[in-house]
Amino acid sequence: MKKSFTLFAMLLFFTTFNQLLAQDEDTKNEFSFSGSVDVYFRSNLNANNSGEGYQAPGTSFGNLPGFSLGMVNLIGSYEGDRGGFVADLVFGPRGEDAVFASPYYSAERGSSQMINQLYAYWNVSRSVTLTLGNFNTFLGYEVISPAGNFHYTTSYMFSYGPFSHTGLKADIALSDDISVMASVMNPSDLTEFNPFGTYTMGLQVGLFGKTFFNFLYGDQDGKIKDNQPVGGIDEVSAGKTFQADLTTGFDLSDAFYLGVNATYNTTGVGEVYDGADVHDAEGDGAGFYGAAGYLQFKASEAIAVGTRLEYFKVYNGGLDVIGLDAHGDGSVVNLTLSANAKVGNLTIIPELRLDATSEDSFQDKDLHASTKLMSFLVAAVYTF
């Protein structure tokens, strides 16, 4: 992997070096500042809202009880003809969850926890852009910022796919309708630096600017070193992760829009240290897959209603976020009904959500095991 990364970097350098020499100074210099603030109120309808019995869906963001804070998102960006940068900072519970793997570098000081994205890019030509740094993931239909989503809470597929990557990516527009993105990145969500020495490859093929086929492949937790296993006997390292993902959307009419997301994720069993040698572990890969539809109706410029229907399946104990059967399998159906009411730059999002799992995953008000959780939330998202 290291060798292929070096070759990739050299190829990029030599193919773009002449472009670097040929171009003039920037003629467009534009600094922009924008962001959002989000807050919400959340309550379970069939489960406790405080104490040990407090329940929430196993998805990311918008899970705190009562009146709660989302995040402050401040984005500064500079755009020139030849390149620019984006510095995207987050503060608050949603932001902390979004950069959950930071600070890896310095737990005491921890300023890395506020960095959601930090990258610089170079417009090599009209059709090729190179980006180096930390950027949000290209997988999945939903995004970290609530300003970019219709629903305030998030899907299982989004929550358990990667959030962010740090690496080098090349965006290539092959035509007006076809685009390709290829990248070499750290293990997912390890955004400050690469502590494991393994790299992940990313590929995205875009059609008509609306349909994207996304692929991710690589070792997310490094290899066990033969001569210095850190964890001693029975130290295990997972194998390579492969994820394939589709996002697309259709305008069914002037008022109706349908978005679709499907994903498949698997991680190999990897290797184990038995006290003497490192050898391949036995067993099947584990992971998850799912699909979701997002149907939205725009009643006016100010009012829209929408629903998200998601099916999410964990297999071979790939995740421990919902109840699983004896084989490590379990599934959940998530039905979310939301409205978006816009008052200028403010969006009010009332939301009703049902999570129904195949195995017991929640507790009802009497602390009895339950397969269903019904919750209500109203959020306010202000963008500027």
Added chain:
Amino acid sequence: MLKIALILNLLMVASLDTGWSPAGIPSIQYEGIIACKGYDKATIYHEIVDYFKTHNISELKLDCVNQISGSGKLRIYNKLIGSIKNPAGEVAFDFIVDVKDEKFRYTMHNIWFTAIERDRYGRFEKSQDEPVPVDNEHFKFKSALLRKIEKQVQAHMDEVLWAIKKEIEADKLETTDW
């Protein structure tokens, strides 16, 4: 005093026509007339052509000695505090310049708006939505944005008028230079 003299020398009429138009064709247009006393039609015409050729205007058409037409684009901004801003969208427009002795008229019409939004990586990109005609009908629920577009298009038009006038006057100075 010089400033007052310039203002007196300038007869500028900016108008906003919001009348009815066939469906799908933006009805709002902007018109500005500026006086250039002491300059004949041919001089004004050539200065205007030179101005647009150096300002990357696409599809510049020189149909006759009285008229220049073309199309252009203008970014519309949300202004936050002071000079801090971010792009709200881009308007594409057609323009016509009618030239007469000692004056010319600049008209912007067929104005379409495309929103600019942050993409999932935080970069500003043009929205995938279709461009929207800039008129009251299509912006009845976005009146604040319409006002912003109107104000900035008007400012752009004024800037173009003044810039052309300035270039015409600058050239006159050169002719007196022995």
